[in-house]
Amino acid sequence: MSLSYEFSIGSVRAKEKHLLTKADYEQMLSMKSESEIISFLKDKGYPDGDTTAEILESGKQQMWAYIRGVAPDMSVFEPFYLQNDIHNFKTILKGVMFKKSYEDLLLEPNTVDPGLIKSCIENRKFDKLPQWLKEPAGKAYELLAHTKDARLSDGAVDRVLLERLIELAAQSRSEFLLKYFNTLAFYSDVKIALRASRAKTTMEFLDTALCECEGFDKEKTKRMIMSGSERLIKYFEGVSDYECKKAILLYKEKPAAFELFVDNKLMKLAREMCRLTNEGPQPLFGYYIGCEYERRAVSIISNGVKTNTAPDRIRERMRETYG
DSSP, X not given: OOOOHHHHHXXXXXXXXXXXXXXXXXXXXXXXXXXHHHHXXXXXXOOOOXXXXXXXXXXXXXXXXXXXXXXXXXXXXXXXXXXXXXXXXXXXXXHHHHTOOOGGGOOSSOSSOHHHHHHHHHHTOOTTSOHHHHHHHHHHHHXXXXXXXXXXXXXXXXXXXXXXXXXXXXXXXXXXXHHXXXXXXXXXXXXXXXXXXXXXXOHHHHHHHOOOOTTOOHHHHHHHHHHOHHHHHHHHHTOOGGGHHHHHHHHHHOHHHHHHHHHHHHHHHHIIIIITOOSTTHHHHHHHXXXXXHHHHHHHHHHHHHTTOOHHHHHTTOOOOOO
């Protein structure tokens, strides 16, 4: 029997009730050891594991198994898979070029076999990669080989990834995906621009790293970057899209507050457009994003507890929840 979104939405609404809440995070913040956190997570339904990292990884695999079991069409998740593909490409490229171990850093699920990526890099032939990735993969290789500049090399594939995500979102006709990935791309550009304005940069880097997305004027931003950080910040304060002015005011106060705002804005989009709808794949997207943020929050708390970081310091790094 084929699955329907009516069935999957009913199922995911029940699963959402088991996501951790702010009260759960507060309880975890009062814990004194990783073993306490591990015991708490197991009580909340997480699989067994000897460390928090192992439990979170098993929980991730469990989440994907669930989504595959209820989603009528897994192809709609391709944009999220592609993010793992690019992470893997950058990781393998640096591992091969600098002769460093990387296997434990690879992510799943993905659309491109890591073994294929390694073979392409070792043979300097990228024609077996997906069409959209062939040229930027070759460019990233050449940039790293000739300049040893990992930032420049990463920018070549990061930009193309974001533009590909927006392209797939448009093809899917999902209003949520289109808004989510345009927001992600916009603030990726803003972060790159802010960093570039404070350091020596080149037009080559900006052309390589800045992507095209709705509401972002690439050419004007490049000119502002070259004029210095003060002019760039003033320019961004006048951009109304994506609540950019608010984000920049927070950046001027504290860069970490800016990062927090961006992450929370993406989560707010997921809550408003996925949790509050009962149509199509959006509720599944929201559940996935909620789980990703949950794993990040647990990891932040666990690392803080292990390093005896004060709870208030840990709270400063916490993002909003999907619940």
